[in-house]
Amino acid sequence: MSTVGSTATGRIEAHGLAIGYRDRIVCRGIELTMPAGSITCLLGPNGGGKTTLFRTLLGLIPPRDGRVTIDGRAIDSMSRLELARRVGYVPQSATPAFSFSAREMVLLGRTAHLGAFGAPGRDDHHIVGQALRSVGIDTLADRPVTELSGGERQLVTIARALAQQSPFIVLDEPTSSLDFGNQIRILRLLRRLADEGHGLIVSTHDPDQALSIADRVAILGQGRLLAVGPPERVITGESLASTYGVEVDVVEVEVGGRRQRLCVPRIDAGGSADRSADGSADGRADGG
Numbered sequence: 001m002s003t004v005g006s007t008a009t010g011r012i013e014a015h016g017l018a019i020g021y022r023d024r025i026v027c028r029g030i031e032l033t034m035p036a037g038s039i040t041c042l043l044g045p046n047g048g049g050k051t052t053l054f055r056t057l058l059g060l061i062p063p064r065d066g067r068v069t070i071d072g073r074a075i076d077s078m079s080r081l082e083l084a085r086r087v088g089y090v091p092q093s094a095t096p097a098f099s100f101s102a103r104e105m106v107l108l109g110r111t112a113h114l115g116a117f118g119a120p121g122r123d124d125h126h127i128v129g130q131a132l133r134s135v136g137i138d139t140l141a142d143r144p145v146t147e148l149s150g151g152e153r154q155l156v157t158i159a160r161a162l163a164q165q166s167p168f169i170v171l172d173e174p175t176s177s178l179d180f181g182n183q184i185r186i187l188r189l190l191r192r193l194a195d196e197g198h199g200l201i202v203s204t205h206d207p208d209q210a211l212s213i214a215d216r217v218a219i220l221g222q223g224r225l226l227a228v229g230p231p232e233r234v235i236t237g238e239s240l241a242s243t244y245g246v247e248v249d250v251v252e253v254e255v256g257g258r259r260q261r262l263c264v265p266r267i268d269a270g271g272s273a274d275r276s277a278d279g280s281a282d283g284r285a286d287g288g
Helices: 049-057 082-085 102-114 122-134 150-163 180-195 207-213 237-244
Strands: 011-021 025-034 040-042 065-070 087-090 168-172 199-203 217-221 226-229 248-255 256-263
Touching: 011 049, 011 199, 025 199, 025 217, 040 049, 040 180, 040 207, 049 199, 049 217, 082 087, 082 102, 087 150, 102 122, 122 150, 122 248, 150 168, 150 226, 180 199, 180 207, 207 256, 217 237, 226 237, 226 248, 237 248
Parallel strands: 025 226, 040 199, 040 217, 087 168, 168 199
Antiparallel strands: 011 025, 011 065, 217 226, 248 256
16 A cells, blocks of 8 residues: 655755754764665664754754755755655654544644644545554554554554655654564564655664665764665674674574575673773763
8 A cells, every 4th residue: 555645756965964962062974865765774872873863854953064955955944844844753652641542643743734723624634544544553543542552652653754744754763662573563664665655764773673674774873974885784793893882793594585684692792792882881872
């Protein structure tokens, strides 16, 4: 089934981008192209800058240097509504504070097209129904989101982004706190959305997920963009050891008649295995 608002053109680009806050720069020198119709996965340790980069791409915080463009146009020249029509956002899973129905939550995605005081019409409700069906939760439409499982709530959040009809969707650790089955369902959905034309920018702490679904991988850490390119080139034992401070083997196995790469940590390895990539006992998180 074709998804809501799918597209196959366009790109988000970071040009000489430095990201951070008033008192510190988290990462600088970021050159990155994130095209539609593909999945760009961000990897990196806690504090490496993934969430800060997302906030910058969404226009929530300004670049400290450089710029972000969508189809060649700088995002700081766009209004909030215009930017929302270009880029949707799926935050990390969280328990909702209000007992909205799943349908009402997804309908919030239409705000970018209605304005502050607009009322949804027949077309908006039709788009919401399409979004619910696209992620396979139309039978849950009238259930309060507070009564849904974590995986179901995450699907509601993705459906809300689809109802927004933005060609690009930023997803901040979309499988965090989900059980194994729901992680797989979310990953399959993301791959399908990209194949149907959406440009997805996904952060994850699991390099195996990036190997499974990504077209491109970018690793942030140590205050810079450490590597970017196809997952089979970027995700190596050496790059993971440098990024996370642990010893990892990247091996190839045959699954269902095709070769697949997997990351196998050396649990019994001493030394760096209990230290973060910056040499400290544990990484300091900025939310990323």
